[in-house]
Amino acid sequence: MSDVGEKALNGEWEKISNKCFEIKESMVMTFEGRSCNIADAEGKAIPNGNLGLADGQTTREVEAGYRCYVIRARVKFEKKG
Secondary structure (H helix, E strand, C coil): CCCCCHHHHCCCCEEEEEEEEECCCCEEEEEEEEEEEEECCCCCEEEEEEEEHHHCCEEEEECCCCEEEEEEEEEEEEECC
């Protein structure tokens, strides 16, 4: 069995109950679900980085050092370029 988040970090949709993704390289995150808060390397919320049900399926660019706090959502991460 794979670790929680492994499929998502490899570009496949994954249902996440509760996970903090620590981003290692520039990626595009696609999100749909209850909650995702994105913080920069200093722990500060990024602009438009608080996502929820009202956002539907949406994407955000995330950089190395960012953290994505996901609760009850489907996510996937794809490498930029």
